Amino acid sequence: MRARVTLLIALAPLLSACPGSIDDPSRFLAYADAAVALEDRPSVDAPAPPDAVSPCIDYVERALFPQTCATVYCHTATDPSAGLDLASPNLARRVVGVRGSMSCRSVSLIDPAHPEASLMVVKLRASPGCGSRMPLGGTALTASQVECVRVWAAHLAATVIADAGVQP
Numbered sequence: 001m002r003a004r005v006t007l008l009i010a011l012a013p014l015l016s017a018c019p020g021s022i023d024d025p026s027r028f029l030a031y032a033d034a035a036v037a038l039e040d041r042p043s044v045d046a047p048a049p050p051d052a053v054s055p056c057i058d059y060v061e062r063a064l065f066p067q068t069c070a071t072v073y074c075h076t077a078t079d080p081s082a083g084l085d086l087a088s089p090n091l092a093r094r095v096v097g098v099r100g101s102m103s104c105r106s107v108s109l110i111d112p113a114h115p116e117a118s119l120m121v122v123k124l125r126a127s128p129g130c131g132s133r134m135p136l137g138g139t140a141l142t143a144s145q146v147e148c149v150r151v152w153a154a155h156l157a158a159t160v161i162a163d164a165g166v167q168p
Contacts, residue, residue, distance in 0.1 A: 064145060065087075068141065069086045069134070096110045097110070097112055104119055104123075115154040
């Protein structure tokens with residue numbers, strides 16, 4: 001018992017000490033706060049430096065889609081709702097230039113010419129124009145998350161090979 005008390009007394013300064021401060025906390029919150037970091041930018045349309053990549057690019061495919069879209073009964077690899085698999089690798093080849101399904105067949109999932117008008121972006125808004133807002137039956141994405149999807153869509157549209165899954 002005395003050994004435990006001695007150990008606790010010895011560790012008390014370490015356990016109660018202030019660890020200091022982090023000069024740039026955003027780098028430790030890469031995925032969870034990517035959308036929040038976007039709000040800190042002076043302008044959404046301001047071009048990023050050539051060597052900078054928006055935190056949204058990784059955030060959308062590695063965190064946002066898996067947590068909100070590629071879940072059970074939605075856009076999984078094994079049972080993709082509306083034929084849209086958001087879980088498997090090489091997502092860009094399945095969405096850039098590919099038309100939507102059902103009432104949204106006239107719109108591309110990711111429109112290379114107008115990424116901001118892509119179905120995968122507009123379906124996240126309150127009034128998508130066709131079909132229902134996504135995630136269906138789930139909590140609406142925040143404005144920052146929707147903006148990250150728009151940034152991601154623009155990135156895909158600009159970087160994918162011209163014939164990447166284009167369907168008539």
